[in-house]
Amino acid sequence: MGLFSCFSKKDLDNNLIKPEINESFKELIEISYDYLNAQQDSCKTIYDLGSYARWDYNQETGFIEFSDSGVVKIKIKYEEVGSISTTSNTWLWAWNNESLLPQVKSEIGKIKEFGIQNQYRQLFKPKWYGDEYDGWAMTAIAAKIMKAKGAYRIPTENLYSFVIFKEIEDLRKK
Numbered sequence: 001m002g003l004f005s006c007f008s009k010k011d012l013d014n015n016l017i018k019p020e021i022n023e024s025f026k027e028l029i030e031i032s033y034d035y036l037n038a039q040q041d042s043c044k045t046i047y048d049l050g051s052y053a054r055w056d057y058n059q060e061t062g063f064i065e066f067s068d069s070g071v072v073k074i075k076i077k078y079e080e081v082g083s084i085s086t087t088s089n090t091w092l093w094a095w096n097n098e099s100l101l102p103q104v105k106s107e108i109g110k111i112k113e114f115g116i117q118n119q120y121r122q123l124f125k126p127k128w129y130g131d132e133y134d135g136w137a138m139t140a141i142a143a144k145i146m147k148a149k150g151a152y153r154i155p156t157e158n159l160y161s162f163v164i165f166k167e168i169e170d171l172r173k174k
Helices: 009-014 023-047 107-117 132-146
Strands: 054-058 061-066 071-087 089-092 128-129 150-156 159-170
Touching: 023 150, 023 159, 054 159, 071 132, 071 150, 089 132, 107 132, 132 150, 132 159
Parallel strands: none
Antiparallel strands: 054 061, 061 071, 071 089, 071 159, 089 128, 150 159
């Protein structure tokens, strides 16, 4: 058995093997999680996120809306970070996802550039084997670097899309 015997030839040809994580990248993940967790706590406290009956997102407008009884309470301008396919178990960066509209991935290229500058392959390799933990780790890093106000995981049939909050509008008091 060779070094890559657990991967098929197709896997190696597509080079989907998850990049190695070094100590510096582990530290980046840790400080990024600290940042994102603080932002998430603020979103829950200030905007009561997690308590609304419904949420809707729209790529064309670039907004996620949280509502109760048909009334929008919180409106969030978002940026796509990437997605985890539950079918192929792969992470795909939003900057490499052709199915996303430009307005929801206009700034995520900053993360790719940061990855190139710091030689963090996870941040500039377009697609690789990953799971939900990886999705949250990449989202935390994006949130920290881009100074996001929070993040959300949007579940669909075979996919988890990860987004960060750029702007939050509180409509409860209007």
